[in-house]
Amino acid sequence: MGSQSIRDRITQFVWWLISISLFIGIWELTFSMGLYSAKFLPPPHIFLGDLPNQLQHFDFSKANPGEVAARSHFHAVAKTISATVIRVIVGLSLGFVLGVLTGSVIRYFRWFGKLILPTVTLLAPISPFAWLPVAVYLFGTGNKPAIFLVFLAVYFIITLATIAEIDAVKQTYLNVARIMGATHLQRYLHVILPAVLPGLFNILRLNLFAAWMVVLIAESAGSDSGLGALVMLARNTGATNLVMIGMVVIGIVGFTFDQVLRHVQKRVLYWVPEIQASLQK
Amino acid sequence: MSRGAKVRIRPTRFSKFAGESIWWVASVALFAGIWEFCWYMGWANPMLLPPPHIFLQDILLAGKLFDKSTRLGNPTAGVIVWTVVKTIGASTLRVVIGLSIAFVGSLAVGMAIRFSPYFGRLILPVVNLLAPISPIAWLPIAMLIFGLGNAPAIFLVYIALFFIMTLATLSLIDNLPIAYLQVARIMGATRLQIFLQVILPAILPGLFVVLRLNLFAAWMIVLIAESVGVGGGLGLVVIISRNTFDAQLAFFTMFIIGIVGFFLDIVLREIQRRVLYWAP
Numbered sequence: 205m206g207s208q209s210i211r212d213r214i215t216q217f218v219w220w221l222i223s224i225s226l227f228i229g230i231w232e233l234t235f236s237m238g239l240y241s242a243k244f245l246p247p248p249h250i251f252l253g254d255l256p257n258q259l260q261h262f263d264f265s266k267a268n269p270g271e272v273a274a275r276s277h278f279h280a281v282a283k284t285i286s287a288t289v290i291r292v293i294v295g296l297s298l299g300f301v302l303g304v305l306t307g308s309v310i311r312y313f314r315w316f317g318k319l320i321l322p323t324v325t326l327l328a329p330i331s332p333f334a335w336l337p338v339a340v341y342l343f344g345t346g347n348k349p350a351i352f353l354v355f356l357a358v359y360f361i362i363t364l365a366t367i368a369e370i371d372a373v374k375q376t377y378l379n380v381a382r383i384m385g386a387t388h389l390q391r392y393l394h395v396i397l398p399a400v401l402p403g404l405f406n407i408l409r410l411n412l413f414a415a416w417m418v419v420l421i422a423e424s425a426g427s428d429s430g431l432g433a434l435v436m437l438a439r440n441t442g443a444t445n446l447v448m449i450g451m452v453v454i455g456i457v458g459f460t461f462d463q464v465l466r467h468v469q470k471r472v473l474y475w476v477p478e479i480q481a482s483l484q485k
Numbered sequence: 486m487s488r489g490a491k492v493r494i495r496p497t498r499f500s501k502f503a504g505e506s507i508w509w510v511a512s513v514a515l516f517a518g519i520w521e522f523c524w525y526m527g528w529a530n531p532m533l534l535p536p537p538h539i540f541l542q543d544i545l546l547a548g549k550l551f552d553k554s555t556r557l558g559n560p561t562a563g564v565i566v567w568t569v570v571k572t573i574g575a576s577t578l579r580v581v582i583g584l585s586i587a588f589v590g591s592l593a594v595g596m597a598i599r600f601s602p603y604f605g606r607l608i609l610p611v612v613n614l615l616a617p618i619s620p621i622a623w624l625p626i627a628m629l630i631f632g633l634g635n636a637p638a639i640f641l642v643y644i645a646l647f648f649i650m651t652l653a654t655l656s657l658i659d660n661l662p663i664a665y666l667q668v669a670r671i672m673g674a675t676r677l678q679i680f681l682q683v684i685l686p687a688i689l690p691g692l693f694v695v696l697r698l699n700l701f702a703a704w705m706i707v708l709i710a711e712s713v714g715v716g717g718g719l720g721l722v723v724i725i726s727r728n729t730f731d732a733q734l735a736f737f738t739m740f741i742i743g744i745v746g747f748f749l750d751i752v753l754r755e756i757q758r759r760v761l762y763w764a765p
Binding site: 219220222223224226227244245318319320321322323326327329330331332333334335336337338340341342361410411413414416417418420421424425432435438439444447450451454455456458459462 | 508509511512513515516533534606607608609610611614615617618619620621622623624625626628629630645649698699701702704705706708709712713719720723724726727730732735736738739742743744746747750
């Protein structure tokens with residue numbers, strides 16, 4: 205991308221502007237023709253104009269008696285966003301690490317694997333949403349059920365993916381390692397693990413979407429903070445302006461999150477060849 | 486052949502299957518056993534974590550709660566089983582319809598973006614802009630536009646898949662081996678022919694894999710849409726069980742959702758194998 209000339213970038217940006225303004229234009233036009241009311245589907249100039257008024261709803265301290273009120277609107281927005289983001293990060297990290305660990309252990313100890321794998325395949329297709337009541341029974345409300353659900357959304361998929369990736373490691377790699385006298389453990393730590401991690405990280409990124417969805421639903425059902433609770437509150441009170449603002453915030457945060465993971469992937473998994481990395485975009 | 490030589494019999498399909506099922510039974514038995522043991526020792530509260538023998542013991546009582554028509558009164562077993570099947574059918578149908586529309590729609594839009602550069606430049610930024618918005622955030626919009634019933638749930642499945650799969654279509658087209666296109670061009674294929682007869686069959690298998698990976702998200706969004714009351718379905722049962730703290734119903738529903746999700750994946754896999762026979 206660095207070799208792109210400035211002219212190309214400008215043309216690209218102009219097209220971007222035309223595209224977005226066309227989208228917004230159609231929206232505004234159908235609104236001004238009176239096809240629907242602002243209460244129903246507010247166009248951008250209405251819900252963005254209402255932004256200063258709506259920001260106060262990001263502060264959940266009125267709903268939670270123990271909580272200190274936010275110092276400013278900006279503080280409230282930051283608190284709501286970070287509550288959600290922290291849940292996603294903790295859940296994702298736990299799910300990824302434990303998933304890779306479980307998958308490796310299943311292949312490392314054959315008997316243990318044969319005993320555990322059927323239960324994992326049995327639990328894997330249960331949608332995280334179906335776990336919601338169980339999460340509430342086990343952990344009540346607050347951070348824990350949301351983290352638990354994000355964990356579940358990732359854990360089983362990563363476990364099964366780890367097994368599939370381990371089985372797909374090139375036989376040559378293992379043969380070479382064995383010829384050079386590597387032990388079983390060494391083969392797992394120094395050959396198989398670096399070989400499977402890039403693929404797994406990709407799968408994690410693909411499932412970010414599901415994890416992000418599950419945290420919003422967990423917040424809307426069993427929590428009193430975070431973006432999910434905000435959107436549900438807005439929906440229940442019929443505040444369509446707030447719904448739209450919530451959507452914009454969720455979109456921005458989701459986009460940033462994906463970019464950050466992409467960056468982490470490029471930095472941490474430095475041994476992946478460039479060509480392959482570009483294919484996996 | 487000397488008499489001492491051991492003849493190693495290759496495992497037949499049946500013996501392999503038998504071996505696998507024994508491990509399968511052992512694994513599930515261990516899992517259920519630990520759970521039952523925790524219950525027996527009094528560590529797992531049967532009101533919150535009822536062990537399998539409790540939540541599977543009165544299926545009909547749980548099945549009664551699946552639909553409001555059977556919730557009161559004393560329906561017969563046949564009626565209850567029928568409403569459970571109808572509830573499962575409603576959810577599954579929404580997923581399948583949404584998936585199909587999204588698959589066809591994203592394939593068409595993705596191909597059109599690459600086929601016509603002007604259309605592409607006009608549409609792609611909007612797709613990129615809307616893609617990271619979680620389907621959950623679309624939920625209020627879906628209900629405002631479509632009200633209740635099947636339409637909002639199908640719309641959400643469509644939203645959950647459309648943007649991801651459009652972007653996947655683009656990346657699949659961009660990563661096709663250039664040799665395919667060159668050969669087609671040397672043989673005198675027009676632009677339309679290249680798109681329909683070279684690019685389309687080349688990307689379909691990959692796109693289908695993306696669809697299968699996203700089945701998980703589609704299945705989840707249907708349950709969520711149903712839980713806020715677009716009318717019936719398994720998602721509503723989940724949320725009823727949460728709101729009434731009916732653990733027995735919750736576990737029974739999880740059981741059903743797991744089975745349905747499992748079979749949906751198998752069906753998609755089978756379609757992939759049969760329909761896309763040219764894939765490696």
